[in-house]
Amino acid sequence: MDLRIQRAVVSNLRTRSRVLEIGPFVAGLDPDTTSPYLNYASPVPGAPITEADVTALIGAFRSAGRKPRFEYVCSSAPELEALLLAAGFTIEARHQYLICTPQSLTACPVPEGLRLVEPGTDPDRAAMAAAVGEAFGESWATDADVARIRRGQDRGGIALAAFTDGGECAGGGQAGPPQDRLSEVGGIGVREPFRKRGLAAAITAEVAHRMFARGLEIAWLEAGSDDSWRVYERVGFVPAGHRLYISLG
Template structure:
């Protein structure tokens, strides 16, 4: 599974507006945002890596005006961390990812008074982005056009986006997935605004996105938990622990 996950990350990075191959790495850049969580690189599994390759990668980030940063499944490039640390990189996080299959998915009911909706207009996409931003503590009232466009492009390529909406039209939260690749898709951005928490909505959104992926033919969904509470939510809907991923950056 580690190898399949890493290959899918490589393939998805290559769909970024400005994707480049530099030695054993693929770097995906988006000119509309300097967020390090969107602009990053990952190694191609099975390709040898040298210190000179790290230098060339840092140069590529400098040319794009972005902070050098990588995300990858550790078992697929076990020698890479040492090379990056030697080049002045610092570990941000080391997370265990979880996977779900159709046989393990356990979809809870959507809380009363709420519905899960796939956005069809940019206005609805903007509302979902605002709800996610508020839940994550980021600029709730000003969803960027770039963020809305990224969501739209992901849907056009087969990614799933779901928003949770109350009966009176208030958007309570949302979540999404990357477009499936090699039968895999990452579930991410699961967020619930404060006043709608503790009702099981996060689990319902997670399961709803995952179920739609499986209905579209995906074999596995994967994600990472940001803390113990979200870990328990994901395990309840059928995600089980699997391999490890590293987040590491320079500067």
């Protein structure tokens, strides 16, 4: 499973607006933001890695005006962490990732007064981006956020927003474009007034359900907190491996 997830991560990076192929690394860059969470590299599974490769990666990121950063499944490149630490990188986090299959998925009811829809217009995408941004401590959504959601949908990914009967967006979530019949679920966010009602679980379950209805075999994600971990376990996700987040200041 580790290698399958890592191969999918690398394949998705190769679909970014700007792609850098640096030795055994693939980097995906976003021209609209310098956010390190949208600009990072990952190793090609099984490719040999040297100190010179790391130096070249650092130079390429610096030239692009981006912070050198990696996200990857730990077992896919076991020698990489030591090379990065020797080059001055600092570990941000080491997380377990979880997977769900059609057999393990548990349906979760949508709270009363809310409906889940795939946004088909830019105003609805903007409302979703703003609601999810608010859930994560941001207070606005940019045109680039809207375009990013639209591009994901155009490439086969899923965006799902929760709206009240009055048209207010309560939250949302997404699944990335499929690779090797699997997809990453992410950005599950619910605004404060709509929490503690099971909405996050309902969004997560419905995103996964729609993925599986399109023929995908595995949904995977990471939990950012104990609360989200409990939500995802309720939906049917189980631990499967570890990923490393590491960057150079």
